[in-house]
Amino acid sequence: MTTEPNLVPPRLRNDCFAMPQGVAWVPVEEALARLRAVLYPITATETIALHQGLGRVLADDMQATRANPPQANSAVDGYGFVHAATGTGVCQLPLVSGRAAAGQPFTGAVPAGHAVRILTGAILPEGVDTVVLEEDCAISATAIAFDGPIKPRANTRRAGEDIAQGATALPKGHKLRAPDLALLAATGIAMLPVYRRLRVGILSTGDEIVTQNAAPHQIYDANRPMLLALAQSWGMEPVDLGHSPDDTDLIRSKLTEATTRADVILTSGGASAGDEDHVSRLLASEGQLSSWRIAMKPGRPLALAMWQGIPVFGLPGNPVAALICALIFARPALSALSGAGWTSPQKFTLPASFSKTKKAGRREYLRARITADGQAEVFASEGSGRISGLAWATGLVELPDEALQVNPGDPVTFLPFGDFFA
Numbered sequence: 001m002t003t004e005p006n007l008v009p010p011r012l013r014n015d016c017f018a019m020p021q022g023v024a025w026v027p028v029e030e031a032l033a034r035l036r037a038v039l040y041p042i043t044a045t046e047t048i049a050l051h052q053g054l055g056r057v058l059a060d061d062m063q064a065t066r067a068n069p070p071q072a073n074s075a076v077d078g079y080g081f082v083h084a085a086t087g088t089g090v091c092q093l094p095l096v097s098g099r100a101a102a103g104q105p106f107t108g109a110v111p112a113g114h115a116v117r118i119l120t121g122a123i124l125p126e127g128v129d130t131v132v133l134e135e136d137c138a139i140s141a142t143a144i145a146f147d148g149p150i151k152p153r154a155n156t157r158r159a160g161e162d163i164a165q166g167a168t169a170l171p172k173g174h175k176l177r178a179p180d181l182a183l184l185a186a187t188g189i190a191m192l193p194v195y196r197r198l199r200v201g202i203l204s205t206g207d208e209i210v211t212q213n214a215a216p217h218q219i220y221d222a223n224r225p226m227l228l229a230l231a232q233s234w235g236m237e238p239v240d241l242g243h244s245p246d247d248t249d250l251i252r253s254k255l256t257e258a259t260t261r262a263d264v265i266l267t268s269g270g271a272s273a274g275d276e277d278h279v280s281r282l283l284a285s286e287g288q289l290s291s292w293r294i295a296m297k298p299g300r301p302l303a304l305a306m307w308q309g310i311p312v313f314g315l316p317g318n319p320v321a322a323l324i325c326a327l328i329f330a331r332p333a334l335s336a337l338s339g340a341g342w343t344s345p346q347k348f349t350l351p352a353s354f355s356k357t358k359k360a361g362r363r364e365y366l367r368a369r370i371t372a373d374g375q376a377e378v379f380a381s382e383g384s385g386r387i388s389g390l391a392w393a394t395g396l397v398e399l400p401d402e403a404l405q406v407n408p409g410d411p412v413t414f415l416p417f418g419d420f421f422a
């Protein structure tokens, strides 16, 4: 694949986040379906060396340039021969001189009724289709003996049994992990067409937020390091847009500056409809804002907007809500924008170790972890300012939109962080 550096990737439509008139509370599933429908890859492509491929997203199907294994070979250390010349009972075969080893092929043919010393990974010489394990043989300087029958092609690997030449090793949109690099390398691939890393701008807002020397009325910026780290763990390029006080002019200049450095912007704070919610105010008056009232706890409206052609996700300021909104909404959305396609979180069912009465109407996410005996426990406080609960948790328990009484032992849905942070 050739790369055209000046190729301009498609832009999202300005009205892509618009909600139909009159929509009040949107269930989580519907909000996800709406996002999924409007998002597609927005980054250009480039070609990189395979060893730089970790975490990158394939921009093309990758076809094996050679089969793996390329030739039939031995799976063990032993002796090779043609099966047709063996039978049941004790088989004694004279040895030919020489041997077949990995990287040192045996030249010449092995006559039927003879055997050759062969080592793991060695190409099967002409006249060999079956290998007997050395541990199963009596061995002299000139012959071997073993108990037959042996299965035809025993202890051998067929050419292409792992993957055939020309077969698709990995599809376009696949995000590369360490084992994927092994597969691509084995099939002779050295260069990779990939999407450019999605540049994710992270902006914190709030008059009270500082990064050092906090006065009593100030708090440290917890969201920015968290969201920058999230983008990095997703294989994207985190772009630190710093912090802005609650000031429309300053937020405007931060957002506008970001359009040259980022493909998508995540803000935190100021996204509701209050007096000091300058992010949503600005996006509403000068960007294309859609405030999605998602029926979810924690989480207030999720502000979705286009700012000078760049999608903006306005996350709540509260670190617990910011993280959960980022995991549930931003992660699949950014994955789609990055070329890796929409992702749905891994979910499994565990018995609850807790009790909870839940009202109808909003889906709930609780900070949770797995106990030593395999139950889901939840953090003692549901307070949305409790960052310690995020650090304590190894996942989330998801409670459905409907009313529910959970008792110990009841099945609940657990979403592991391990999946969310990759």
Ligand code: AMP
Residues within 6 Å of the ligand: 204, 205, 206, 208, 209, 219, 220, 221, 222, 223, 224, 268, 269, 270, 271, 272, 316, 317, 318, 319
């Ligand atoms: P907001 O969404 O701006 O109303 O903020 C909600 C709560 O989150 C307030 O208590 C803020 O002080 C707090 N908050 C906002 N941004 C951050 C941040 N970057 N780090 C820690 N707390 C924050």
Ligand code: MG
Residues within 6 Å of the ligand: 205, 206, 207, 269, 270, 276, 317
């Ligand atoms: Mg604020």
